[in-house]
Amino acid sequence: MSGTNGQPPAGIDELLEQVRAGYRRIEAREAHEAARTGEALLVDIRYAALRERDGLIPGALVIERNELEWRLDPRGSHRAPEATGHDLRVVVICNEGYASSLAVASLHQLGLHRATDLVGGFQAWRTEGLPVEPASP
DSSP states (O other), rough: OOTTTTOOOHHHHHHHHHHHHHSSBBBBBHHHHHHHHTTTTTEEOHHHHHHHOOOBBBTTEEEGGGGGGHOOOOOTTOOOOOOOOOOOOOEEEEESSHHHHHHHEEEEEEEEHTTTBBHHHHHHHHHTTTBBBBBOO
């Protein structure tokens, strides 16, 4: 099987490398500071079971992965109130920092050129001892 250019399709590791080469990822402490000062919107795309198990990042907007593009497209009819424009600095957070990279690639296609993701995801945030609150019962 070959890709569109006659070459074998990229594997997931190659795809992640290609996607991540297009932007600068952010570390947990930098993301925390950017959110604290209002310079970035943290967006948690983890599914409910992980949020319930591990807790939430205070102030992060929770949007499950399958709704992300619809909720963050500033021109979309289903956009979140926080999706104020294409210059919005979004930091996408998944559990370990893999799915978030693919999500960022999709947000870049929608024109959210400042979107990035958290290296190591929620687990890196927690390991750094940054604020976490229990999920509501």
